[in-house]
Amino acid sequence: MAEYDAISKRLIQTCPDDFVRFTLGRDDVEVDDILETEQPTVEMHRTDSLILVRIDGEEALVHTEFQTTDSTDTPMPIRMAGYKIRIIEQYGLPVYSFVIYLRPNAGRRDKGRFIQRLPGHRFFVQYKVIRLSEIEGQDIVAGGHHGLLPFAPLMKRPAGMASEEWLRQCIRRTDDVSLDHATKVDFLGGLALLSGLVYEPSTITSIISQEGLMDAIMRESSFAQYLKEQGVKQGVRERAVEDILDVLEVRFDAVSAHPFAAPIAAIDDLQRLKQLLRSAVQVDNLEAFQHLLDAEE
Secondary structure (H helix, E strand, O other): OHHHHHHHHHHHHHOHHHHHHHHHOOOOEEEEEEOOOEEOOOOOEEOOEEEEEEEOOEEEEEEEEEEOOOOOOOOHHHHHHHHHHHHHHHHOOOEEEEEEEOOOOOOOOOOOEEEEOOOOOOEEEEOEEEEHHHOEHHHHHHOOOHHHHHHHHHOEOOOOOOHHHHHHHHHHHHHHOOOOHHHHHHHHHHHHHHHOOOOOHHHHHHHHHHOOOHHHHHHHOOOHHHHHHHHHHHHHHHHHHHHHHHHHHHHOOHHHHHHHHHHHHOOOOHHHHHHHHHHHHHOOOHHHHHHHHHHOO
16 A cells, blocks of 8 residues: 555654664664665666665665555565665665565565576575564564654554553653654654554544544644545545445344444445445345345455
């Protein structure tokens, strides 16, 4: 999902030092520059993040790709091989490459390497895979890498802690951290958006409102417009779900319509919900509607 890549890229540009130290696993790294990520090839390719760093006095590049889901059109190993070769060709510097998977189930089959085994023409490219769901979130919340705080809700929460309490703790820690006001509001806005990958929008909104942060985020965050658009979309979706269930209850039976509530409420695609609403008006019985609902899963 391009919007989450854009959010992640914006956050990494805000605190590049925290990101390169997190990905490289070392603190003796100096950030020199954030580079333009469009690579001049016949077909333009854009990497998510390319940062010029200095390690032990030597220049190197830290290349990061953010993935919400698995790469299907072009497998991730092939994409990363292409990125890395083009970066080396353009800059002539050593490259540390990373793929950061945002969703919990993404990237499980990514082994972090591309291998061509053709005899006499062997080719090997390696990169590091980071699945946020496997990172101990408490280490980020309690540590000094403030730039990673917006991603903390996607990380592994402490054992025994409920998911909503973990989200609340991440929000409070981000609000408490010593940052200038504009950066803090942007961090909270980014956290709210990224949390949508694992939390229901209503849960995120409720906790942020309870913490007294909603007004500031919606007024001042650079992500505010996107948050508003998501809120409108969520409202339209919820209304569509209610309309479908209302039609089924009126036409057939309120009790009989109840089993449809959960599967219909889980649908995010507004176009699909519109189609189901038309079907609810037209079908002869609940069995026919069930058949249509099952057919679209």
